């Protein structure tokens with residue numbers, strides 16, 4: 001049943017992105033979360049497992065501290081100049097979720 005509930009929650013996150021609401025507040029409101037579900041919402045842009053095939057930066061294998069710093073900067077009231085979507089995307093996430101995402105992607109090898 002675990003798998004089924006993950007699919008349902010991912011469905012909520014994906015449809016929230018599709019409607020422009022971006023990353024489900026539902027996920028942020030939960031006291032426990034599965035980082036792989038959150039991380040899956042990054043794949044559309046950053047590629048499977050954070051290995052980007054295109055111009056959006058690869059986030060796999062980057063140092064955890066740098067990823068976390070970037071995510072917190074995006075979420076701040078003054079996101080880095082020239083950035084587009086990440087400010088809005090990170091609004092729906094708690095700091096615990098940013099920490100977990102930074103750790104998750106730092107542990108993935110950038111080369112498959």
Ligand code: HEC
Nearest residue numbers: 038041042045056057059067070071083084085086087101
């Ligand atoms: C809709 C596309 C999209 C999604 C979904 C997305 N990102 Fe991004 N991400 C970007 C873009 C575009 C940039 C470049 C900065 C900007 O324009 O906001 C970026 C930049 C980043 C960076 C900085 C990388 C660098 O080297 O500058 C990190 C870290 C990051 N994203 C993490 C994530 C995480 C974690 C998720 C999932 C929770 C995620 N992103 C979901 C589009 C996306």
